[in-house]
Amino acid sequence: MISPFLRKSALALPLAALALAVSSAYAAPTQGPAGLAFYNAPAPTGAHGDLISYRTTTVNLGANAPATKAWNVLYQSTDSVGAANVVTGTVIVPTAAWAGTGERPVISYAVGTHGLAQPCAPSLQLAGGTDYETANIAAALQAGYAVLVTDYAGYTTGSTPTYLAGASQGNAVLDIVRAASQVPSVGISANAKTAIWGYSQGGQSASWAAERKASYVPNLNLVAVAAGGVPADFIATAKYLDGSNGASFLFGGVIGLAEQYPTQIPLNTLANANGQAAIARGKSQCVFESLFDLMNHSLSEYTVGNQSLDQLIAVPAINATLKAQNLGATKVPVPLYQYHGQADEFIPIEQHVDLKRKYCAKFSNVTFDVYPSEHIVTQFQAAPTVLTWLGDRFNGKSTLGTCLTLNAEPKSTANPNKGNFVVSLKSWPLVANVGLKTLGQTVNLPTTSTFTADTDITAQRLTGTLSVPNFSQSIKILGIGSQVGMKITPVGDATGTVTLDNQGQLHVHGVAKADITITSLSGLPIGSCKTVTPVEFPINFDGPVSSLGNGNLTFSGTTTFPQLKGCGVSAILSAVMSGPGQTYSFTVKPPAPRKF
Known part of the structure; x- marks a missing residue:
């Protein structure tokens, strides 16, 4: 007869062995060291999605970003040939409580090309305030979402990024979701509704993540994917x-x-x-x-x-x-928003349209939007539409997609991609006003005003022109309200310099000249009361390149209006409208996208 003691001991031995096996396969995450020592990667020993180490960090997302808490994470993932690897990234959570229903949703944000050197890692650039994608990340945080930003494989010390290795990138985008939920007190649930958003290299990564979701992370609560500027055919x-x-x-x-x-x-x-x-x-x-x-x-x-x-x-x-890097072999199991710039000079739009066809043929739910601009502009112009679309998916709204469409297939309108790097602004809407100092009143230019320009980044040259239709506006002159007819006529091209520095900061410095003519008062023609010399509007901007696309490209300042001559009331008009200290604000916004 076996004694109870021996029976318990015999049972305890396999349980102890099992516990030892589990503990050796999965170690609890540890708090990582400060500085670059955090990027020293240990050998991977657990499962993909395991958090290895973490540390608190700060992220510099710009003046208008919401208050956040942030962590760097070191986690396990899988490369493109199925081998375990170790990846770094950043977890960012708004400090404000989630105002929606249920748990705070999560966006796994797949960045575009950052460069191959370790200092280019998104986690390091976010901390240093030099990451060019902060505008999109800040917008997602402003909507209340937790945002997870993988660095992708290769930014640990001594490594080289496996740039454009599709499966590896997609795996890193997926695995950071479970890893983030393991950070102590992070407030992110592993079961939270999750979306993936990426553009360019990030669009490739987001698409790979979408294709791999069902087999790689079947339990992930993925509700939507947005992928723009995708290099689908390598x-x-x-x-x-x-x-x-x-x-x-x-x-x-x-x-x-x-x-x-x-x-x-x-x-x-x-x-x-x-x-x-x-x-x-x-x-x-x-x-x-x-x-x-x-x-x-x-x-x-x-x-x-x-x-x-x-x-x-x-x-x-x-x-x-x-x-092997090509996309389109697998159905995407959740709604997919694809978008591309019709004037994209880096990633041809035609091969992305082909990817849409492949996904639609597999009965994926695809919406495809065509933006009018080039590669960099489209990345940031699309952000409000992307976030609205993702928000609808988080809220459980259905979407029919655009697989069945009668709209014409988009054809590239890109500038020649051999030679100088030229970003063209073709009749972009211009939101503009002029503040009249003496009268203390603001003149709003017509909503149909536009700005057209070629910004030659290589030659560092800006050439453009304003187009302002004739208009009238109510202005009080000597205390009497009057509809004042006006005409703003460009004098020559707007010219200047334009540069893009290594931190992704855009610098524009130039001048636009225009004659201002008063054509009527209270509907009565008064001849042609025109400034004796053109008004000079300095066009100066120093800020992130994202401003080209997100509607924040604004030229503002003060200027001097010369005397007005050529009509019987020119002396009165000059007295109330001429002189220094006149203010102006010109905001250039990209045109709207269309469905395909």
């Missing part, structure tokens, strides 16, 4: 970029994929001396520095024997690796 996008003003994105992709697939893309044996030097530079640069360094260079300049992109693509192992 080879088509690579051919578009080679030798173009966006060549740096192709070159970064070669480095990133070679890091993930070293056997299939043996970079060290493919690169010539010029290529080896460019690789070293690329690994030390962030996105805007790399953009200008490699602009209009072809891949053949950097390969042994000057092999062209077409020759490299013909190598079976390389071809298979590039095609």
Whole structure:
């Protein structure tokens, strides 16, 4: 007969062994060290989505961002070949209580290209206030959502980002959701409604996350995905970029994929001396520095024997690796919002339209919007629409999508992508007013006013023009109200300089000149009472490049109105409307998108 003591001991042994196995497979997350020591990655030992370590941090999202709490996280994920890896990221939660129903929703925000050097990591740039995507992140936080920002694989110390390795990026976007819920006192539930939002590289990552959701994280409460500017067909996008003003994105992709697939893309044996030097530079640069360094260079300049992109693509192992990054093989299980700039000079819109067709053919619920502008502008112009669309999904509203549409297929209107990097503003709506100092009154320009310009970022040159229809406005002159007819006529082009620095800050400095003519008072023609010399409106702006797209590109200041001559009441009009100290504000906004 077995004694009760021995029976208990025999039972205790396998339980103890099981407990030991569990504890060795999953260790509780620890508080990580300060500084770059946090980025020293341990060997992965648990499951994907496990939080390894965390620490509190601060994020600098700009003056209008809401108050937040933030943490850096180090968590386990999976690369594109199925191996465990360790990824860093940032968890940001508004300090204000969630005002909606249920638990606070979560957005896993997939960033676009940041660069291959460790200081380019979004987590480091968010802390330093230099991340160019802060406007979108702040807008999501302003809506009350928790925002999770993965760095993607490769920003831990001693690593190289596996840039554009689709599955790895998608996995990192998904795994940060469970990892974030394990941060002590974070206030994020692992069961909270979750959406994914990304653009460019982030759009690729968001789409990969959408395709992998069902098999990789089946229990994630994913309700929607928004993916813009997506490089869905790697080879088509690579051919578009080679030798173009966006060549740096192709070159970064070669480095990133070679890091993930070293056997299939043996970079060290493919690169010539010029290529080896460019690789070293690329690994030390962030996105805007790399953009200008490699602009209009072809891949053949950097390969042994000057092999062209077409020759490299013909190598079976390389071809298979590039095609493995393509999207569209799997149905997206939740509503998907796709968007693209019709004038995108970096990512061809046609291949993104093809991705829509593939998803629709698999009965995915897809909405596709076409924005009128280029790549950078569209990223930020789309943000309000994206957040409204995601908000509807969080609130349980259904969407029919646009798979069934009679609208014409969009065709690219991009500027030539060989040569200078030119951002064109074609008849963008202009919201403008002029403050008359002596009268203490404001003149609002017609809502149909527009601004057209070519901003040549390469040549650092701005050329543009104002278009203001003739209009009338009620103004009190000598205490008597009168409808004053006005005409604002541009004199020559608006000209100036425009630069984009390595921190993603846009700098515009120039002047627009215009004649101002008073044509009527109280509906009665008075001749042509015109300023004797053109009014000069300085157009100065220093701020984030996101302002190009989010409607915050504003030129404001003070100017002097010259004397008015040419009519019988010119002396009176000059007395009340001329002189220094007149104020003005011109805000340029991108045109509205359309459905496809």
